[in-house]
Amino acid sequence: MSHLMASIKRAAPELDVVMHGEPRATHAEIAACWDPPRGALANMPNLRLIHSIAAGVDNILSDPELPALPLCRVVDPQHARGMSEFVTWGVLHFFRQLDVVMRNQRQAHWFRPAQEHPSQCTVGIMGLGEIGGRVALDLHRLGFAVRGWARQPRALPGVEMFDNAGLHAFLAGTDILVCLLPLTDETRGILCAETFERLPRGAKLIHVGRGEHLVVPDLVDALSSRRMGGAIVDVFPAEPLPSDDPLWHTPNLIVTPHMASVASSDTIGLQVAQNVQRLLNGEPLHNVVDITRGY
Template sequence: MTKLVLISRDYDMSHLVPSILRAAPELDVAVHGSRDAADADVAVCWNPPEGAVAALPKLRLVHSIAAGVDNILCDPSLPRVPLCRVVDPQHARGMSEFVTWGVLHFHRQIDRVMENQRNGVWLRYDQQAPSTCSVGVMGLGEIGSRVAGDLHRLGFAVRGWARRAKDLAGIETFAGAQGLEPFLRGTDILVCLLPLTDETRAILGARTLAMLPRGAKLIHVGRGEHLVPCALLSALKEERLTGAIVDVFPNEPLPASDPFWSAPNMIVTPHMASVASSDTIGMQVAQNVRRLVNGEPLLNVIDVARGY
């Protein structure tokens, strides 16, 4: 019988057990730390403790429960076995809904209306056409392209930036290091949807934020490690940025004492922009385990060298 072990540093994954067993009742599922977990063939992970995966001598596969795998790849002791991720067919839709809400929140000046409400001020702002608002999407993979296309169809002036040149209908695109500054200079609302690589780690730092027009906004739904917290806090305090919606952080869950909770003109959301259902995770993990057992090609395998 093939055995799976659920491993996480700070996230209780026990709710996934019924979904995995519904999809593949022949599997044996254990939780990290239990006596019967040491001989697992498959590690199903989210932010595992360093060395926990390497301690499994029979390991044949590591499977993330999400689209991102940076929280697994950061372990230098990670064994050289296949690493797969979950690709939720509804993930791009969920992310696009969240980003669209954020863009409309700023474009329709709901952030200013909410502040007025706290102060008892009745003030109606002029409405502007979406075409007057430039939304810049960093990262034009499957999800970024979907988000950019949906915003374009709503009438926003959408521009995109990626590591390599992209051609998207109706969207002005920029590429590589030489394209970053001109992309940022013309962006009113910046949306980060990049994968996490050595090149993108800490990309949302002081230099990048300073390239945005004064008064720009940020919607960060990429990876927590893209963000340099002190740089964003400083930009908000000095009003170089006048709003931010941040869904992912370098350290999660965000401690109650973190200054982000009380930062001016900032909305904190708990890594909720788009989350795969337990049944989707269970089905895709079970499917790949069966493929592993049968010697068939695995689905959604990560290129470890690229990090995604």
């Protein structure tokens, strides 16, 4: 966290920034955090603002003693760009059948996959916030048929939208499923056997949401039985992924070490500092979280 402290100080040298655990931290008015110890925020009597240092806030909201205070998150356009790059790579990996080519290489088997137009491949994106919307539009520009599913669907040019009631229809027409959902009570465990069964046989998964979205044994079963044709998983319920986890050795699965995209320290520091200044000036805060929705 020292790099984050330095970034906040660069953005606002006048602020007094201390680490959690230091005696003065108890008297802080603003907490910048990601996964604070349970009860830690409740033990800060002067607290006026809680600021996540990431786009997600589920680790903060899971604290049963969370004070009833404004909660903000970081929104980094470069984070969305990085995520779009990663997802685009994953979509192309499956669309151009590089997964098949890599398996064939291990067997010294020469096979040239047919090259199809991307409009023949439907990518379904779960979660259409700032990041999901960017991913959807970038894939649409590449020619893929793109559909999106969200609690509150957005109007995005060229993207077919589905709401909660349309989940089954959304899944039934999706060749490559991308999870970019926030973690809420409704989305926890959504990547499960029922979801996989509703996808077309041989569908692929790119999971870059939150680790707790995934029911690991269900994905292992779906890939081992070839009900699903492949998966790329970047986030896990426990990180680092334990060396004995079955995902390491599941067929047709690529494990990546939570690398899809991260917000830069300078962006985090700047957005925290700006919201601190807005708080002190009595101005509306940026990127305030709706506690009832969880994002």
